[in-house]
Amino acid sequence: MDAESEAGADGLQGLSALADPVRRQLYDAIAAQDEPLTRDDAARAVGMARNLAAYHLDRLVEAGLLTTTYARPPGVGGPGAGRPAKRYHRVREERTVSVPPRDYELLADLLATAIDADGSGALRDALVRAAEAEGRSAGAGDEELMEVLAARGYEPSVDAAGDIVLRNCPFHRLSRTHTELVCSLNQTLLGSALESRGDDPARAELCPQEGRCCVVVRAEPVLRDS
Template structure:
């Protein structure tokens, strides 16, 4: 599979960030951006159009605007298995640019504050700061979870077998948990084994230079979310994977 991705600049002014984010004001572009973001691999124009529920021509126009704004990148690839004479030209595929965009008026430098706190954490030889940070993350997570408590299953008196009902209740509960996580800046996805994986880390930039700190905080925060909503906190497991948040929320056993 041919693959050549466009590079993107790392520097970004406030004007650039405003321009990029304003591009997402259009509903069609929002839908296309979400469709591309939800895919693990670059997707074609046709696939994005289908996911967004718009025509291919309209999708092409809006996708290219998102590329021009620096929100999406492109790569060219042939269909899997296609090659040699007659295979046709490689098709354009789209993927999300992994770059944070923050705009505040007047400007604020919270990233610097985060870096300073993380550096202080690195110098914590006796573990006091570490313990305090994990405790704070757990408390905040429990507060999040308490806002959306787990709903108890309501038995169906006419059902002869409760196994199907229990499975449906579990799926509904996972869906409610995904909604809560989305509100808190995560991008949850239900995986084939019933686990909830997270496509992103809300602290992505900091995680590259302070991985242990960020992974520990994510784990404490998400464990607290589960506990706060009356769930089993042990379902949140550290499971580092490339291109994913380091925490996975396992289904109930």
């Protein structure tokens, strides 16, 4: 099987696993957490028996949607502590399926490469304008801000400080090779969405963190010394 066929098969296997509503519940419960969950934690989160949860969790691992680690709870160790618990967390690599095969990722990479190589800055300016327009469109409806962000794949959650952290970057693969471009695009899009809602666009602030979108939507804009 060639690489393209293998990638398609992996994607189909992942989609098939998520077609089961029980497995989708478990996957969503784990994806909603920053830290891995044990079988007991996952079972409680969706209200099912531990043994049944364990079975479906392992099927999700086989499908390549979850991965596992082993660890004891913080502060527990030494003789009599027992074996480390199996913990499940989401695989960050996305799975896509296209029939017949399409390669939109390659197209995005080519476009981003062209923008980075354009010495005149005209292509980047055009991208900024497009991101601003998309942001204004995204923020123009009646949905709550969290709904707008969730609908575009950002997986928003509110932290203890009241900031909205974005647990997923919709452009994750491209961000690894064109980080500055993608982060700037995210900030422009989100700032324009805020502005179209009558909010301060400066709330969309660059704050790169591993495993998250590079933008944080602040509860209030952070004041900087001039």
